[in-house]
Amino acid sequence: MPPTRELPAATDADTGRMTDRGTTREATRDAEVTAWLAARQPALLRTAYLLTGDRHAAEDLLQTSLAKLYLSWDKVRDRGAIDAYARRILVNEHTSLWRRGWKRREHATDTVPEPEPVLESYDDGTAAQVWELVQGLPRRARAVVVLRYYEQLTEAETADVLGISVGTVKSQCSRALAALRERTPAHLDPSLDPSLDPTSREEER
């Protein structure tokens, strides 16, 4: 459709052309995205934080990912797939070179307070060890752990998001768990102390 003079100037997010169709489409898209942001942004921020380990980097990652989601919004025909699509963009954006150190300098003077860990009543002191372990993993391995143990994706779903094999997902998880076992004091780990494991006691009977 050709440009019209009667309609207010509006830029189609996909084409950059000003069209009346674009005006309606953009308004619809903006309304949908606004509603979706209100509902889903905190969850994505949490995932971004676990991936980056830094609140400011998480917001930076989130902003780029949401922008890319916005640009693709009209192409995702299945609205029910938006959440998974957004997660996929977020995780893959995290492994992109353009989220590396030389980009971080852009925000070097900003300070964003880090969130306080939510200590649950049953926390036995390993939360800090988990955090240290996860943040010490290579990026892709960290993404595997976050998707599997925070997002609760299956191995196949995790492999699909990251574009890797299920075997790689299994091996990355196995390594992370093994590393955590090594760091967990024996008196806190039932797997190392049968006397603390009710299943073990049951078996002994």
Add this chain to the structure above:
Amino acid sequence: MTDRTEERLEQGLRSRADGMIEAPLTLADVKSTARTIRRRRRSAGAGVAALVAAVLLPLGLGFGDDTAVVPAPQPDVAPAGWLTDATLHLLDGTEVRLDGIAEVRAWAPLGEGYVAAGTREGAEVVSLHDADGSLETTWPATGPTEFVVDDDGRHAAWVLPTGEPVLLDGASGEIERLPSAGLGRRPRPVAIAGACPDECGVVLADGSGTAYLVPVGGTAEPFLPEVPQVRALSPDDSLAAGLVGPAPDDIHSCGGVWSAGSGQAAWEDCHDNRYLFSPDGRYVATTFAEGLGPNSLRLKDAATGVLLHEMRRVDWMPEHVWVDDEHVLVNVQRGTEWSLVRIGVDGTEEVLAGPAPGVDEEEWGMAVSPYLLPTGP
């Protein structure tokens, strides 16, 4: 006995993140960033669009006028192996002859086919072959061409005789010329960084060891200036290996691994000057290549530098390549015979081919390996 480690991991992650309930970004924030991204994509050239379109279709997404960043499905990448007498012997047992090219000096799987460097009708070329080895395209090159491939095995990069870095897309068979302005003398490719085709660039080092990044759609810029003489980049770009200078013995080199994000050194030692990260970035294989060439190879934890396994006391091991996350295939000379040995970070060693006598003694003045391993990412 029940292992609650998974439960502890889940609880640890939840305790750290579940307190974040904010929605810090507005629609205006998102649209502002979207406009910036759209401008950058338009400058990246039309060649990208075809590949992105090919990526979008399998995901069930429609076509628009813009290009969306969607993680590409992993193509079938040709399995690694070795080349001898212009024939690839792949690890799955199949053989593929690279047609139309002679004196192959380097090769690598690229997408579903192969990229190679050699000669055609006497001229130095880089060639692209399909899965059956049939020649598809060649591009001119000068001298013993070095190329690098990205960690997904879908793109290759090298430097043209004009000095321009080029990025080859294995799927389309098209090259993208990148600007050479600002590069030092005699740049050579070190790695492909980022995620091609949308956001990536070629890392090059000049004769003095200064490293540059030439991003697609951009111009050369200093690359990781905190890291001296960048030699390798881990597949996820989080770690970089570099050289500090000569070792106290004036024979070996001091170098190590740095965090690409912080620029902080993770570890340094004074043994080696060649580094190759494993596909998952967890390990790094290091050798010292000067004089008579490498005769030992060390497998280390990439993050700590802790030595996991060392292969020593061979006469020559001119090349090696990671074949999976934990194993390196090494071209080994012992006496007059050559073998391909797969060594693991767990200390295992397994001969996959050979021993076989060396070849081309008249041309090189000594018998060289009959095997040629692929160029790794």
